[in-house]
Amino acid sequence: MSQFCEIETQFKDLKELSAALEQMQPDWKLEITEMGLPLMGYRGDNRSILEKSDPNYAPLCQIKISKKCVGTSSNDIGFCQNADGTISAYISDYDKNHYNKTWLNKLKQSYNEKVLCKMALSQRAVVKKQVLQNGIVRLKLTY
Numbered sequence: 001m002s003q004f005c006e007i008e009t010q011f012k013d014l015k016e017l018s019a020a021l022e023q024m025q026p027d028w029k030l031e032i033t034e035m036g037l038p039l040m041g042y043r044g045d046n047r048s049i050l051e052k053s054d055p056n057y058a059p060l061c062q063i064k065i066s067k068k069c070v071g072t073s074s075n076d077i078g079f080c081q082n083a084d085g086t087i088s089a090y091i092s093d094y095d096k097n098h099y100n101k102t103w104l105n106k107l108k109q110s111y112n113e114k115v116l117c118k119m120a121l122s123q124r125a126v127v128k129k130q131v132l133q134n135g136i137v138r139l140k141l142t143y
Contacts, residue, residue, distance in 0.1 A: 002075055002094040004039065004047060004058040007104065009079075011087040011111055014062055016118060017079060020110035021063070028069040036060025039076040039090060042067060058090045070095060109137065116141075 011017045018032055031037055038048035039058040047058040061078025070077055075092040077099060082088060091099050113129070120127045120141050130138045 002041065002092040003055045004075070004090045004092050005096065007089040007091060009087055009089055009104070010108070011079070012085050013111075013115060014079070014081060014087065016114040017087060017107075017111055018063055019114050020107055021065070023110050023114075024107060025065075025069070028065055031064040031066065032062065034062060036062055036080070037064040037078070039064065039078045040067060041075050041092075042073055042094070061090060062087075070099075113137065113139065 014032070018030055021028065021030060036059070038046045038060055041047055041056070047056055048060050050057040058078065059080050061080040063079040065077040067074045067076050074095050077092075077095065078090040079087050080090060089104065116139060117127050123143070125141045125143050128140045128142065130140070132138060
């Protein structure tokens, strides 16, 4: 049984996080609910019914990516909003090999772009995106 690891993030907006995930992985079908969904292990075992002290426990998550999308030998991936408003990622030890810090950094870049565009629109600014040859994304706001 592969343990789920809680990974603290700087994400605070579930809507923008789900949009960033959909942009990064358009073929994934996200399950989203405020009530939270249980994460399943690779054998289809519900990890939210375990005791919180069990290392295999995972809480109900507002955003769930089914193991069907992640990989057949994988576990679900989830994002759970904490009481302080921050969002934690829940990724199994097995899946951290692929959905690691590099993947989370790309997700963070996509998320930050979504949040910035949302703020710019609220201030009636126009956002122009430019991807440089080295992969750096430059956003220019015009008021």
